[in-house]
Amino acid sequence: MSWTKKILRVNLTNGEVAEEPLNMDWAAQYIGQRGLGTRYLVEETDPTCDALGADNKLIFATGPLTGTAVSTGGRYSVICKSPLTGAVACSNSGGFFGAELKSAGWDMIIFEGKAGSPVRLHIENEKAEIIPADDLWGKTVWETDKLIHAAVQDPQVRVAAVGRSAEAGCLYSAIINDLHRAAGRSGVGTVMASKNLKAVSVRGTRGVGNIKDPVRFMKSVAEQKQVLAENAVTGQGLPALGTQVLMNVINEVGALPTHNMRDVQFEGANNISGEAMLEARESDGKPNLTTNAACFGCTIACGRISTIDKGHFTVENKPEYWGNSGGLEYEAAWALGAATGVDDLDTLTYANFVCNEDGMDPISFGATVGAAMDLFDLGAITTEDTGGMDLSFGSSEALAWCVEKVAAGEGFGKEIGMGSKKLCEKYGHPGLSMSVKGQEFPAYDPRGIQGMGLTYATSNRGACHLRSYTVASEILGIPEKTDPLETEGKAGLVKAFQDATAAVDSMGLCVFTTFAWSLDNMAPQMDAACDGEWTVERLVEAGERVWNLERDYNMKAGLTGADDNLPARLLKEAAKTGPAEGKVCGLDEMLPEYYSLRGWTPDGQVTRETRQKFSLPA
């Protein structure tokens, strides 16, 4: 089993809270979390609905292995229609909230409708209550967390909340749990705020029972934890330097998007790298990195906990930022740094803190600031538009100013909060938005890592690295090395990564396990925990089903194959330096083969045969 087999349905319009059974036929097909949550979204919403209207639903979903002893089994996802892309949104978070929700006895919460005034939901095991939250509206995530803990007087309550940016309508607002873990991308926080839902707090003491074969399960869990411990990446590399170890790697291979993707290498990369986070600062003699940290049940512990120099201009006289908090991960460091040309580690850490404090996706935020700086450089945005702020590339002051303005939803921050697509359209240069389906790129330039071009173009939630992380193969040689500058063979590679990742995301596990584990390592744990027989083949099939379900939702929402595209800058402007010098992304060499491998039409539509193969809903 491992599923609790219970859903909590919360109608925010009429204030009703109800328990209902989980659809176990769907669980057998879509596993849980990402897959199962999307199945419910497809069943219960019109894909053409207004993402910020009452008809959109907001689903918090755990996986069957969430809250169990499997390493990294603490994940949950938030699923809804995205206000940033108009496509399906599915944002995955770690920390402790997901496991707590599962331990309270719930596989999933489905929020529907819209509250008439601000509310929050509080869960204690089987009891769930909607509570007025007028006092929390206008507060940051950090303030909200503190006030809820003060109200319930239980330090073990876990809180997921939205900040002021979401209330102000920033389209890439995140849901932050445990102060600095995020369901980060695609504006799931914006949807939450649109429902007048400020926070969800949960305390669960039931644990996760119903393991199918407890003895075999614990034996398998112990064996696979050993695999993670003995692997050099998951046992040593990630705990020591975190994901930030990639900054110098990706810069060296010439695939670090810089200055809104004008360049593929950043002169200041080393200053904002994982290695730099270990160095003592000249100013106060302390390193940026305080310690690493782990999410629930994780034996990797890649998380970064950092501090800012108290004398730094961003935090002078602001003691609320002087303590330890969630530090820079690679994607955030890239977006806040290389994309904007800012190479000051403390400024980046400050911007990251504020993104956590007020719930913004640092990837979309940083990339949008990069686009704004590009527009400023061209003269399309001026100081008249910004109210006096100089948005030159490389300006720490501009970055810190932007993050404060977006967090508070003030002035020009409203425009940065719309995301790069709307910003660049407004100022007359739509081609300068480095996005797919309206969502900003992460930290890999497809001119230098060709498979990531196809990954971004076909990602069901808009540009995203976590839907098929071919960087592992193309750069890092995991599971085997492929040439990053070649397009041949990448269609199959991307499809394989997409299907496997969809399965991982649906079980409740962290994708970082895949640096040491394949589905061969996960299937025995899943099989020992859950009803039915769970083989590698079944997991791959379920992953492919999830991918097609998401695609089908997007097509019904109005997207087409034409949305599987990249900005002209990546298709026509060649890389200027590094191994990829002279190259553009060869998307057109990969996309037709990809569609064919997917069993889709040449224009990217899911065929009747594919729909039947995976028993997709009508």
Place this chain on the structure above:
Amino acid sequence: MQITVKMFATLMEYLPEGAVKNTIQVQVEDRTTPYQVIDQYRVPRSEVHLVLVNGVYVDEKSRDLPMKPNDTLAIWPPVAGG
């Protein structure tokens, strides 16, 4: 000839004195290979996973091939991120 040597992540400890930001420029014999440099600085080959010369991946069987003047050799242990 002169080359640039870079060591990252847990291999930083093998960097010689004078290295700045993981980087040092050194004089080596003409036709020196990546493995000769790695051995010279006593970096255990078993700890070296990713080897780049001018940003291009060098597989294990090619790490005995000579480098050119002004090449940049960069090395890492097994690393990953996301």
